[in-house]
Amino acid sequence: MTKCSSLLLLSLCLLPFVAFSSTFTSQNPIDLPTASKLVLDATGKALDPRASYRIGSIGWGAAGGDVYLGRTPNSTAPCPNGVYRYNSDVGPTGTPVRFVKSDHSGPGIFEKQDLNIQFDIPTSRLCVTYTIWKVGDYDASLGARLLETGGTLRQQDSSWFKIVKASGRGYNLFYCPGPLACPSCPVDQCQAVGEVIQNAFPFVVKLPNST
Amino acid sequence: MTKCSSLLLLSLCLLPFVAFSSTFTSQNPIDLPTASKLVLDATGKALDPRASYRIGSIGWGAAGGDVYLGRTPNSTAPCPNGVYRYNSDVGPTGTPVRFVKSDHSGPGIFEKQDLNIQFDIPTSRLCVTYTIWKVGDYDASLGARLLETGGTLRQQDSSWFKIVKASGRGYNLFYCPGPLACPSCPVDQCQAVGEVIQNAFPFVVKLPNST
Numbered sequence A, B: 001m002t003k004c005s006s007l008l009l010l011s012l013c014l015l016p017f018v019a020f021s022s023t024f025t026s027q028n029p030i031d032l033p034t035a036s037k038l039v040l041d042a043t044g045k046a047l048d049p050r051a052s053y054r055i056g057s058i059g060w061g062a063a064g065g066d067v068y069l070g071r072t073p074n075s076t077a078p079c080p081n082g083v084y085r086y087n088s089d090v091g092p093t094g095t096p097v098r099f100v101k102s103d104h105s106g107p108g109i110f111e112k113q114d115l116n117i118q119f120d121i122p123t124s125r126l127c128v129t130y131t132i133w134k135v136g137d138y139d140a141s142l143g144a145r146l147l148e149t150g151g152t153l154r155q156q157d158s159s160w161f162k163i164v165k166a167s168g169r170g171y172n173l174f175y176c177p178g179p180l181a182c183p184s185c186p187v188d189q190c191q192a193v194g195e196v197i198q199n200a201f202p203f204v205v206k207l208p209n210s211t
Helices: A002-012 A023-026 A125-133 B004-011 B020-028 B125-131
Strands: A018-020 A056-057 A065-070 A082-085 A097-101 A117-119 A133-139 A144-148 A160-165 A172-174 A189-198 A204-206 B017-019 B054-057 B065-070 B083-087 B097-101 B115-119 B133-139 B146-149 B160-165 B171-176 B192-201 B203-206
Touching: A018 A082, A082 A144, A117 A133, A125 A144, A144 A189, A172 B203, A204 B171, B017 B083, B083 B146, B115 B133, B125 B146, B146 B192
Parallel strands: none
Antiparallel strands: A018 A144, A018 A189, A056 A065, A056 B203, A065 A082, A097 A117, A117 A160, A133 A144, A160 A172, A172 A189, A189 B192, A204 B054, B017 B146, B017 B192, B054 B065, B065 B083, B097 B115, B115 B160, B133 B146, B160 B171, B171 B192
16 A cells, blocks of 8 residues: 555645755855856757746656646635646656846856746736746745746846756756846855655654664 | 755755645545554554654655654744654654553554554643644645644544554554544545655756657
8 A cells, every 4th residue: 555655645746846945055065156058958959048948857757757837726826826847757748938037148048147937838918927937935834935936037036046057967946046136146145946745654663762 | 966965955854744635545545444453563562552652764764764853944833843754764763652542441552543642752831732743734835734743632633643554564644533523434534644855856958849
């Protein structure tokens, strides 16, 4: 039953994203900015700020899967406003996004550059705001802030992100103060974006002094 | 950096528990109650309602670790009121608990029996209530209810649990309506207790129509 429970939990759970507290980030050894490097897509081509892309998790099975715009349970927002990940690498494709630079300058998206992220989908006028990523209010029960939509483009808002190369394959995402609040802001003033996973919990009962 | 980030996240993250929605539980294939079976500790001995035990996760490394009473960030409770798990099988030992039956009847703790769970620690009069497990209010961002303390013993409250044998090693825990609200309640009216984990999220950027 354990295995079955786990599978059910995995298939039912949402995978919302969070921005981890700065306690983490301040201890995170991040390279100092050097020469700007282009962010590359999975085929090795430089990103085009005019194009749309999908964001996919690195991983197999339930660890894989695309990021999508979804409804948050019990949310009072008038439109879908949750940033989630499908928990299957053979699941549906994610919602396309585009990366919006703080200025309109030239081609390419660079690592550690301030970016807004917007789901690139046809939507109603009411819901346009709910395509733009932002980081929500602090959630005490999570000790983190959930990633959601309802942000702004190129404003002083909690809608600023940086893409940073991971040591292995792919990139990590950081939530940052943005170019208006913190020009040329180092990544160590940002917070890592991670995800919240609900797992089953099989346990054993142990004697107080046993190992 | 990915690996380092993951390790940091694991070492800093809290592992709070949640009761999953009944949507899950109603689809969970649970045996119908038959003859009552004693719950056994990790050494194979029947649990003693007068003794205290530790609850340990089944798993190695970060998947292992004991359950403990800890402070919830930003909680307004006057005492520690969070039920967490250490995320290391070689970490500190957990907070002892005892299992309290709805009646005071005889020896043994049985599977699917209604139980309160209480951290068995010396504490101040103010904090006694905050040793008793309960399931908190629904958290919309999690789509689940967090496990916390501040419960009651043998009252009609959200403090009732059942222990159910897992198909492999160990047991699963379910949050239930309790013997006052639902006498002889089947486990399929209960909710599985699981845990919330914060993970790092390395990603790749994909073209909209790629796999």
